[in-house]
Amino acid sequence: MNTTKSDPVKIDLEQLLREGNIIRIKPQGYSMYPLFIPERDEALIQQTDYTDCHRNDVVLYRRDQGILVLHRICRITSDGFYMVGDNQYEVEGPLRQDQIIGKLIAINRNSREFTVGNPFYKFVSSLWLFMLPVRPFCFKLSAFLRKLHHS
Secondary structure: OOOOOOOOOOOOHHHHHHOOOOEEEOOOOOOOOOOOOOOOOEEEEEEOOHHHOOOOOEEEEEOOOOOEEEEEEEEEEOOEEEEEOOOOOOOEEEEOHHHEEEEEEEEEEOOEEEEOOOHHHHHHHHHHHHOHHHHHHHHHHHHHHHHHHHO
8 A cells, every 4th residue: 555645654652662662742632731732742651551550640541432542540449540631620430451551751841851750740730639629610710710811
């Protein structure tokens, strides 16, 4: 089969991770905002074993429908992993351990890289996950303040 310039190049991210590569992806959408701004920020992902995944880790997983998702682990039970985007309050799960493909190890923002071990990142991400039950109120308050600011 010949490929033309309009044909997208198919890259097997899972194979790259299995081979020990660290992959760089630009997350799409706003489910992980403000951690990731679409078209600007890059996530550096490394293969991981599900036993190395903990609450507050951001992991790359594949939904049963085939979509790759980058979300934060909000809890782990005997049923599986429960995930949530930083800009969401609805929890997804349980996910099976075989759905987890990789784990976020660093973020590249405006050509500056910082790891998930960065103390400021750890503090802010832990605080935001702790606030999961009040996120709906936070989102409504933010929308109200934006509306006030623009009127």
